[in-house]
Amino acid sequence: CCSAQSLKVYKMKTLAVFAHYDYDNEVKEYVIYYLTQLKLICDEIIFVSTSELKEKECSQISSICSEIITRGNKGHDFYSYKVGLDYIGDLSPYEQVILCNDSCIGPLFDLEAYFNNMNELDVDFWGVSACARPFLHIQSYFLVFNRTVINSIVFKDFWQQVNVLNNKDEIVMNYEVGLSQKLLNADFQWSTIVPHKEYKLSACSLLQRKLAIYIQEYKFSNSRFSWKNLFEPLVRVDKSISLFDYTIKHYKMPFIKKSLLKDHWINQQEMKRLLEDHTNFPSYLIDEVLCKK
Secondary structure (H helix, E strand, C coil): CCCHHHHHHHHCCEEEEEEECCCCCCCCHHHHHHHHHHHCCCCEEEEEECCCCCHHHHHCCCCCCCEEEECCCCCHHHHHHHHHHHHHCCCCCCCEEEEEECCEECCCCCHHHHHHHHHCCCCCEEECCEECCCCCEECCCEEEEEHHHHCCHHHHHHHHCCCCCCCHHHHHHHHHHHHHHHHHHCCCCEEECCCCCCCCCCHHHHHHHHHHHHHHHCCCCCCCCCHHHHHCCHHHCCHHHHCHHHHHHHHCCCCEEHHHHHCCCCCHHHHHHHHHHHCCCCHHHHHHHHCCC
16 A cells, blocks of 8 residues: 555656657667656656657657657757747646656666655755756756746746757756756755765865876866866766766665766776666666667
């Protein structure tokens, strides 16, 4: 018999917009897994893809998603979010709206527990992780908005102003950072699954970790790690990257960024062992990402 608390998340009418892109124009198995788990806590999923999906690919998710939309490959995930929200139009019937994308692998744990925990807090919007680089924002690979935000003028105005941008830095500044900043300036309350700064991790330990990453990455010209990262405070550290294993073990971080599997400092076998030892995720699914390396 289920407790009233365990059923709480199902009482909230929830919409998810899922942004998808695949180089091979496929809906990979790890994406299907994500959608299947997402459907457990959602009433509707609008799937927006910038890939040229054939009918065979769409048929794999037609029973999971309420609508499958394909569009041109421009504007990145934020424009896919806008397309999905515009398709629905009137968001007032929904108590929660989720925006998420396939830049991650997961969920590593059942999503219901996170939603039950967050629904107990007095927050208006939340996500998995936050970063203060360059300004405080919740990272846009998984965002949840409650009714107070959904029905607000600031939220509606933001999406009306979203246009196609193809420069990733512009998208991050104007939309990922911009959305959080607009909501914070409107006095909406926020939270994240992974703490923003309250870590049981000393400055020395953090520096050692960042130094180890830098040493293994510095010889590669395509590395995203710079010596400047060594001196960043914890609030500016991307926890989904530099602290991915720590956050999984200590805070049940629910996702792994796919970009991690392309970094040179990551041991792929250790990654699989981490998933097998500490999560509920079928670790074989990361092979679809590893083979693209």
